[in-house]
Amino acid sequence: MKGARKLLSFVSVAILLFILGACSNSSNDSDTASIDVAEVTRSVFYAPQYVALENGYFEEEGLEVNLTTTWGGDKTMTTLVSDGADIALVGSETSIYVHSQGANDPVINFAQLTQKDGTFLVGKEPNENFSWDKLKGSKFLGQRKGGMPQMVGEYVLKQNGIDPHQDLELSQNVDFANIPSAFQTGDYEYVQLFEPTASVFEKEGSGHVLASFGEASGKVPYTVFMAKQSFLEENEGVAKKFTRAIYKAQQWVDSHSGEEVAEVIQPYFEDTDVEMLADSVNRYKDSEAFATNPVLDEEEWNNLKSIMDEAGELPEDVPHDTLVNTQIAENIINE
Incomplete structure (x- = not known):
């Protein structure tokens, strides 16, 4: 449980140091919205996210996405709960750690990006x-x-x-x-x-x-877009637009070659040549690591808890519907 306690201590400090206020986004009716996203690391594993940025899918939805790499699950979750970001891309286990602390504003998983371990x-x-x-x-x-x-x-x-x-x-x-x-x-x-x-x-x-x-x-919600419950309640339209852009990118990655994906995401990996990026993308495509839709289902959630429990890191048995919102993603898919 040391890992969980370490993350919770980071979150506790963040809550003490920052005044949790209203999110920087305006309203669901705004023509454009600026969204701050914190990603846990920079990796080809997150190719659909970079495709959504480079192919203009967020812009098509009227969103301006500001992406920051926060390097590590504890730092990423601290950034999210302290309002340093509106949305975080990080492992679902972090939402369980925060929930076990008794957070009044729980962190909700709303759009899955990867469905297997990426290492x-x-x-x-x-x-x-x-x-x-x-x-x-x-x-x-x-x-x-x-x-x-x-x-x-x-x-x-x-x-x-x-x-x-x-x-x-x-x-x-x-x-x-x-x-x-x-x-x-x-x-x-x-x-x-x-x-x-x-x-x-x-x-x-x-x-x-x-x-x-x-x-x-096997399948597990390895990296997921999540936000505080208050953000999703106050910015439901923004969350839908964000998820729609991610779904477009997931479908694009699934239907295009590793070489085509590499060409698009290369600006995020300037020190890596396109050929090597293509090899990396193909490794992930071959292992079916990229989720093809943003729904985090209950079976995957239960697999996550089993893995955490096996490692001695599951602080409590949190039901799927407590920390996962599938309605947004399901509505987007069914449009």
Whole structure:
């Protein structure tokens, strides 16, 4: 539960430091609305979001979206609850952590972007005959305790007969943004990495992609757009427009090649060439990591809770309809 407590402490501090006021958006009837969005990291994993921005889908809905990368689940949720952002793109587990604190204005999941884990197992050495049991006894650079990458990682390892805290030399003392560089410079043998970092490492020869945690773990609401309940109640029209733009982008990504997607999202990854971006997109498309619609269903929610419970990080059993609003997304799909 240390991960959950850490996030809750961040949120508590944020609530004390900021005066929670009215959101910066005006009303549902405004011709245009400015929306501040905080994304948990910058990754090809969020390709549909960047497509919505670059293809003008938000503009078509009369929305001006200001995107900020906040680097980590705790910082992203702190930004949201303190009104530093109107909408956050982050793992659904964070909404459960905040709810367990007894928040008067709960954080509601309203549009799912990814439906599987987006990390890949990267090893220092290539292994054409890889099997999970080869990790036993290895030095493994883990993710933040209580975050989705680490919980899904532990879940997959346990499903393959590996106790991550007994069978590995597991390190979890590196900040999220510094994990790639720490793996490169340290004596770690394995790490979980998002794209395009995994492909960059492979091209440079500093790492080799061995397996997909998303393929091994199944569907889960890995990253979801969420907002405070008050925002959704006061800005229902804005939330619908935002979700409509995301759905258009999800459908576009699903119907276009990795190469076409890469060309569109390249401005968000200026240091990565288009060919490598295409490889990253195709990895995610092959593993069905991108959600093709924004509905977060109850089965996925229950899978999330099972993974959290297995990791010892589920503070309470929160029903699907308590923190998930599917009506907005369902109405958009049925238009």
